[in-house]
Amino acid sequence: MKRRLMRRNEKSKTDGQNRHAERRMIRYAQRGDERAMRELVDAHKDRLFAFVMRTVRNHHDAEEVCQEAFLRAFRSLDSFNFDYRFSTWLFTIGYRLCLNSMRSKKDVTTEFDFGIVPTTDAPVDAGAAMSEEAQRLKSLVWEAVDRLSAAQRATVLLFYRYDQGCGEIAEVLQLPVATVKSHLHRARARLKEILEPVVAEDFSRLRILTELAG
Amino acid sequence: MNCEQARNLFDAYLDGELSSALATELGAHRLKCPSCRQELALMEVAGHVVGAGADEPGLDDDFTDRLLACIEPTVTAPRRKRYRLIRLGGALAAAACLTLFVAYLTRPEEQVAGRREASDATPLETVTPEPPAPESPGTELEDARATWQQIEDTVRNTQQSSDSLLRFGQMTLLEMFDTLRLEALRDAGTQGAPPLDEAAGDDADDIEDI
Numbered sequence: 001m002k003r004r005l006m007r008r009n010e011k012s013k014t015d016g017q018n019r020h021a022e023r024r025m026i027r028y029a030q031r032g033d034e035r036a037m038r039e040l041v042d043a044h045k046d047r048l049f050a051f052v053m054r055t056v057r058n059h060h061d062a063e064e065v066c067q068e069a070f071l072r073a074f075r076s077l078d079s080f081n082f083d084y085r086f087s088t089w090l091f092t093i094g095y096r097l098c099l100n101s102m103r104s105k106k107d108v109t110t111e112f113d114f115g116i117v118p119t120t121d122a123p124v125d126a127g128a129a130m131s132e133e134a135q136r137l138k139s140l141v142w143e144a145v146d147r148l149s150a151a152q153r154a155t156v157l158l159f160y161r162y163d164q165g166c167g168e169i170a171e172v173l174q175l176p177v178a179t180v181k182s183h184l185h186r187a188r189a190r191l192k193e194i195l196e197p198v199v200a201e202d203f204s205r206l207r208i209l210t211e212l213a214g
Numbered sequence: 215m216n217c218e219q220a221r222n223l224f225d226a227y228l229d230g231e232l233s234s235a236l237a238t239e240l241g242a243h244r245l246k247c248p249s250c251r252q253e254l255a256l257m258e259v260a261g262h263v264v265g266a267g268a269d270e271p272g273l274d275d276d277f278t279d280r281l282l283a284c285i286e287p288t289v290t291a292p293r294r295k296r297y298r299l300i301r302l303g304g305a306l307a308a309a310a311c312l313t314l315f316v317a318y319l320t321r322p323e324e325q326v327a328g329r330r331e332a333s334d335a336t337p338l339e340t341v342t343p344e345p346p347a348p349e350s351p352g353t354e355l356e357d358a359r360a361t362w363q364q365i366e367d368t369v370r371n372t373q374q375s376s377d378s379l380l381r382f383g384q385m386t387l388l389e390m391f392d393t394l395r396l397e398a399l400r401d402a403g404t405q406g407a408p409p410l411d412e413a414a415g416d417d418a419d420d421i422e423d424i
Contacts, residue, residue, distance in 0.1 A: 021250045034282060047274045063273060067281055073231050074285050141263040160264035166229070191260050192253060199256065 022086055030077050041070055044087055047162065048094050054157055055098040055150060058179040065101055084171065091162075091172045095154060102150065139201065144194040152187035156178055215243045220250050220259035230258055306390050319372075 028036030053062040
């Protein structure tokens with residue numbers, strides 16, 4: 001909770017500078033400047049891909065969606081509204097394309113082993129090697145997240161992973177803020193429903209250990 | 215605070231929207247209620263796991279290059295073409311203005327004379343001076359004729375310069391049209407169209423003929 005709030009505060013501090021730089025970059029890209037386009041792609045591709053990958057759960061489809069999202073964004077860059085962030089706009093396009101991709105490939109398996117593909121360099125706390133329990137909990141949480149509906153999953157990802165508020169998520173998903181809050185609430189309820197029976201045993205064991213230690 | 219009241223606050227707490235007074239109430243309940251503690255801990259852990267987002271597959275290294283290779287012909291080229299057309303349009307407008315101006319300067323003398331007859335109140339409008347009166351006596355007459363000759367020469371020179379300017383304007387306009395035509399041919403790349411060199415040669419001939 002606190003970490004999330006702190007991250008939001010830090011985010012808002014650098015926000016002004018970043019947005020100014022981003023606007024300048026978009027203006028260059030609007031004039032067809034390739035270097036500006038490259039910078040915009042490099043700045044957003046990993047975040048977009050992570051989001052899309054979790055939504056469509058297929059590496060090839062996710063890459064296609066990302067490419068198409070950038071292409072569409074650049075094609076209509078002239079109509080870009082500078083009141084919004086570029087990432088919000090890009091994620092909106094990406095999310096729409098994800099839904100289209102999932103609709104057209106309903107028969108394709110949704111099971112995907114995230115462990116077998118090369119991973120990005122995730123920031124790891126020094127010396128914080130993950131215990132077996134923590135690893136297990138992590139995989140359980142992601143399995144539960146993958147069982148959420150597309151809208152719930154997108155909401156959870158945007159909220160926790162990308163520190164977006166309900167207003168921003170509403171812009172990305174093109175939904176009213178109240179609907180986004182409802183998705184978040186239902187997603188938490190569903191996560192609890194999936195995770196509670198699995199981790200209950202661990203919690204009770206932990207409680208006994210704590211009582212014994214106390 | 216009972217468990218039901220506490221659970222109603224979970225979402226607001228997890229969204230970071232709970233007032234400090236209510237957060238303290240919830241914290242107090244949490245300390246004495248294992249089931250609410252477990253539920254909140256579970257939600258917080260889920261949030262941390264999703265927020266950390268490790269073990270995610272990455273994009274291929276050459277993604278940006280491949281993407282920009284697709285963007286080049288679709289986005290950048292039309293913009294360049296549009297700017298080129300705007301520049302050419304501006305040049306065309308300038309050439310047209312120049313041509314009109316030159317045409318105005320070199321308009322037939324009858325028009326000027328006709329206008330002068332219609333309104334004698336403006337002597338400055340006179341472009342072609344009238345010959346001096348024949349009844350001017352001796353030296354004065356010769357002086358006047360010499361002055362008239364000088365004026366005639368000046369007008370002839372001005373007309374020659376104006377003709378050159380007019381011709382230049384026409385040439386510029388034709389070159390503009392030819393450039394546009396060549397670009398259209400190049401962009402269309404239609405089959406059966408004459409090769410660019412040929413087309414350029416024909417255009418050059420056209421310009422020479424004019």
